[in-house]
Amino acid sequence: MEERDSLRTMLYGWARLGLFWLINIFATIIGRTAILGIVGTFVPRLALYSSPEMLSFISWLIPVWLLGWLFRDDARRHTAYGTYDPIIVSIIVILTAAVYYAPVFILEYMTDKKVVMLVEGLYFTSYWFSRVSDDPQIYALIGVIIEAALCIVSYLIAHKRYLKKLAEEESE
Secondary structure, three states: OHHHHHHHHHHHHHHHHHHHHHHHHHHHHHHHHHHHHHHHHHOHHHOHHHOHHHHHHHHHHHHHHHHHHHHHHHHHHHHHHOOOOHHHHHHHHHHHHHHHHHHHHHHHHOOOHHHHHHHHHHOOHHHHHHHOOOOHHHHHHHHHHHHHHHHHHHHHHHHHHHHHHHHHHHHO
16 A cells, blocks of 8 residues: 555656646746736736846746645645645655756856846746846745745645635534
């Protein structure tokens, strides 16, 4: 039985790693095209395309929202099926964030400034933290830490709410 649980945990980890990357890439594309195109059309005075920080913030906010929803749903399912384990989920979120963050170290060795700026702007959607520091290692780390922390908090809050809801349904 323990082998099955470890296999399930490993598959859950790989699935969340892939979803973390896909959601970040999807959010970057959606944030840069659809959302800004729609908002920029109806509210042209905002000049969203001329502000890379605002573009980055919107591209960062979308995956935070989607990942929060994903981990909320995970908590509800894990609670319902009796597989709730916040330690495993936290480890998976932290490892996923670390793997997502790792390419920032490659930026030091790239010589073409246009490629570096493209990678910084597209891959690391936390460019809006560059007001804190110009170093991509710092602002990418801040963005990934906040994103991972929000995923874990979303998981824990959803678990508490679902437990309360189940207790209310049992008492009726």
